[in-house]
Amino acid sequence: xxxxxxxxxxxxxxxxxxxxxxxxxxxxxxxxxxxxxxxxxxxxxxxxxxxxxxxxxxxxxxxxxxxxxxxxxxxxxxxxxxxxxxxxxxxxxxxxxxxxxxxxxxxxxxxxxxxxxxxxxxxxxxxxxxxxxxxxxxxxxxxxxxxxxxxxxxxxxxxxxxxxxxxxxxxxxxxxxxxxxxxxxxxxxxxxxxxxxxxxxxxxxxxxxxxxxxxxxxxxxxxxxxxxxxxxxxxxxxxxxxxxxxxxxxxxxxxxxxxxxxxxxxxxxxxxxxxxxxxxxxxxxxxxxxxxxxxxxxxxxxxxxxxxxxxxxxxx
Numbered sequence: 001x002x003x004x005x006x007x008x009x010x011x012x013x014x015x016x017x018x019x020x021x022x023x024x025x026x027x028x029x030x031x032x033x034x035x036x037x038x039x040x041x042x043x044x045x046x047x048x049x050x051x052x053x054x055x056x057x058x059x060x061x062x063x064x065x066x067x068x069x070x071x072x073x074x075x076x077x078x079x080x081x082x083x084x085x086x087x088x089x090x091x092x093x094x095x096x097x098x099x100x101x102x103x104x105x106x107x108x109x110x111x112x113x114x115x116x117x118x119x120x121x122x123x124x125x126x127x128x129x130x131x132x133x134x135x136x137x138x139x140x141x142x143x144x145x146x147x148x149x150x151x152x153x154x155x156x157x158x159x160x161x162x163x164x165x166x167x168x169x170x171x172x173x174x175x176x177x178x179x180x181x182x183x184x185x186x187x188x189x190x191x192x193x194x195x196x197x198x199x200x201x202x203x204x205x206x207x208x209x210x211x212x213x214x215x216x217x218x219x220x221x222x223x224x225x226x227x228x229x230x231x232x233x234x235x236x237x238x239x240x241x242x243x244x245x246x247x248x249x250x251x252x253x254x255x256x257x258x259x260x261x262x263x264x265x266x267x268x269x270x271x272x273x274x275x276x277x278x279x280x281x282x283x284x285x286x287x288x289x290x291x292x293x294x295x296x297x298x299x300x301x302x303x304x305x306x307x308x309x310x311x312x313x314x315x316x
Contacts, residue, residue, distance in 0.1 A: 122159075122177050128188040130171055131298045132229045137164040140179055147176040149185070193301035194227040194294045205310045210285065212269060213315040215260035216242070221307060223256040223292050230254050232298050239290025239306070240272075260309045262288065269314035285310045 121140025128134045138144045138159040146156040146167065156175065157167035169175070172188045202220045204210060225246070227233055235254070237243055242261040246254035263269035279287050291306035 121161075121179050122186065126186060128169060128172075128175060128186060129191050129228065130169055130173075130188055131191045131296075132232060133166055133168050135164055135166050138162060142180050144177055144179045147178060148172055149174060149176050152176075191229070191296070191299050191301075192227075193299070194225055194230075194233055194296060194303050196292050196294055196303055196305040197224045197226065198222075198292070198305055198307045199224070200307070209313065209316075210311040211313055211315050212260060212262050212311045215309060215311060216262070217259070219257040219259055220309065221258040223258055224249065225254040225256075225292075225294055226251075227253075227294075227296070229296075229298075232296060234295045234297055236293045236295075237291060238293070240288050240309075241290045256292070258290065260288065260311070263314065266314045281310075285312050 121138045121142070121144045122136050126136060128136075136144075136146065136157075136159055138161055141161050143161060144159045146159070148156055150172075156169070157165055159165050169188060174185050174187050177184050177186055199222050200220065201222055202215075202218055204214055204218070205220070223237075223243075225233065225235060230253070233254075235246075235256075237256075237258075240260065240262045242259045243256050245256035249255050262272050273286065276286070276288075281287055288309045288311075289306055290309070291304055293302065293304045295302045
């Protein structure tokens with residue numbers, strides 16, 4: 001009798017084991033067996049009816065059969081799923097990544113033309129100016145020839161290696177420098193017109209009474225002429241003035257000293273006043289104008305600038 005009961009229990013446990021495996025496969029963990037047995041969609045109807053009969057018999061015997069699973073297992077599984085999902089995203093991001101190639105040294109065998117290419121023997125910073133003389137130094141080891149790009153039939157100048165030469169340019173906007181089998185273009189800038197600056201260097205004309213005799217003894221104005229090629233300038237002046245100079249300042253500009261020159265005595269002064277009564281100002285002073293004219297003989301630029309002397313009488 002005892003053996004039959006053991007056999008019956010063995011069969012029951014085998015059936016329950018198969019049942020649990022089936023439920024776990026279909027529904028997953030953490031399940032209530034009563035709920036599983038009552039839901040039609042969990043297992044087939046025929047299987048459900050058999051299991052219900054077995055469960056009813058167990059419950060009638062006072063056996064409360066349930067399965068509990070440690071909830072921590074579920075949590076751990078969820079964390080693992082999240083970690084796997086994160087890893088999958090990282091894999092998707094890098095699966096098509098191609099690392100950049102490592103810096104490779106340039107091959108030793110460079111093209112022949114690169115090996116034989118020479119540096120321009122005349123610096124590109126060299127400034128050439130239109131309508132004047134220029135200089136250029138050849139720092140290379142082969143002759144350098146300067147051409148007008150509008151006419152290559154005759155060079156402007158040939159510069160031997162290591163030499164500096166002087167040559168003239170006209171209205172070229174650029175020149176070509178040829179050396180060996182190479183050539184480069186160098187810009188030619190316009191020749192700026194000369195600049196004239198006149199500065200009053202006395203305070204005697206600030207007084208109420210201004211005397212010609214005093215102004216004729218001193219330098220009243222300085223005139224500075226600024227140009228990169230002063231030797232090709234023609235300077236002239238007009239008006240009742242005496243001019244000395246030029247002297248060169250620290251920048252190489254031409255500087256002239258200007259004094260008044262109207263009369264050597266009072267009679268000559270009176271004659272001058274009679275002839276130039278129209279030059280008398282409303283305040284009673286006389287105004288005498290003078291001008292400096294500068295012409296660049298190469299560019300034909302002409303500049304004229306003037307100023308004025310003021311006086312009231314010949315002498316005290």
